Amino acid sequence: xxxxxxxxxxxxRQINHEMAAAYSYLAMEAWFEQQNLAGFATWMxxxxxxxxEHARLIFSYVHDRGGKxxxxxxxxPQGEFxxxxxxxxxxxxxxxxxxxxxxxxxxxxxxxxxxxxxxxxKWFIDEQVEEEKTTTEIEALLDMAGDNRSALLxxxxxxxxxxxxxx
Ligand SMILES: [Fe+2]
Ligand SMILES: [Fe+2]
Numbered sequence: 678x679x680x681x682x683x684x685x686x687x688x689x690r691q692i693n694h695e696m697a698a699a700y701s702y703l704a705m706e707a708w709f710e711q712q713n714l715a716g717f718a719t720w721m722x723x724x725x726x727x728x729x730e731h732a733r734l735i736f737s738y739v740h741d742r743g744g745k746x747x748x749x750x751x752x753x754p755q756g757e758f759x760x761x762x763x764x765x766x767x768x769x770x771x772x773x774x775x776x777x778x779x780x781x782x783x784x785x786x787x788x789x790x791x792x793x794x795x796x797x798x799k800w801f802i803d804e805q806v807e808e809e810k811t812t813t814e815i816e817a818l819l820d821m822a823g824d825n826r827s828a829l830l831x832x833x834x835x836x837x838x839x840x841x842x843x844x
Contacts, residue, residue, distance in 0.1 A: 680744035684791050687782045688739050692732050693749045694778050699728035701754040701771055705764050708756060714829075716837025717761060723840040724768075731801070738797050761829065762819040769812040776805040 680688075706721035739746050758764045779801045786794040815836070822828035 680739065680742040681789055681791065684786060684789060684794055685739065685744045687785050688735055688744070689747045691778060691782055692735050692746065693751065694775055695728050695732035695735065697751050698771055698775055699725045699732065700751050702728060704754040704756045705768065708758050708764060714761065714833045716833035716835065720836040720839045742793065762816065765812055765816045765819060769809065769816060772805065772808045772812055776809060779805060
């Protein structure tokens with residue numbers, strides 16, 4: 678069954694959301710590099726790679742269904758932050774927004790009785806639970822660290838192990 682136009686449009690919009698998230702995480706990586714917090718920067722790099730992979734998964738799915746990928750513009754992301762805590766508040770906000778966007782595509786797929794798209798989106802719905810949990814946890818750890826520089830450096834070391842199989 679070929680993709681319906683409304684679903685194709687929604688999936689293209691979701692590709693754009695994932696690319697925008699990747700771009701935001703790239704800006705956050707740059708900010709952490711500027712602060713000499715290499716571990717946080719590494720975490721952001723892995724996060725960006727995940728977002729690019731999400732975009733690629735939907736990209737492939739549109740093609741698998743005989744649809745057409747149309748790429749829109751991605752706005753310049755926020756690049757200035759007051760603190761690591763502020764970066765993660767923004768990351769959590771971004772993830773909540775993306776969860777909402779995925780739920781909207783899913784609702785449309787339900788309405789249009791597009792069972793294949795519903796099935797594909799289930800992975801994304803589960804993934805968003807993880808994404809929101811992770812950024813919220815790091816926010817809590819940053820709250821605990823407060824103004825303590827040693828605690829911040831410990832957290833930097835911990836987050837830097839992401840993507841090495843230990844993080
Ligand atoms: Fe994503
Ligand atoms: Fe995400």
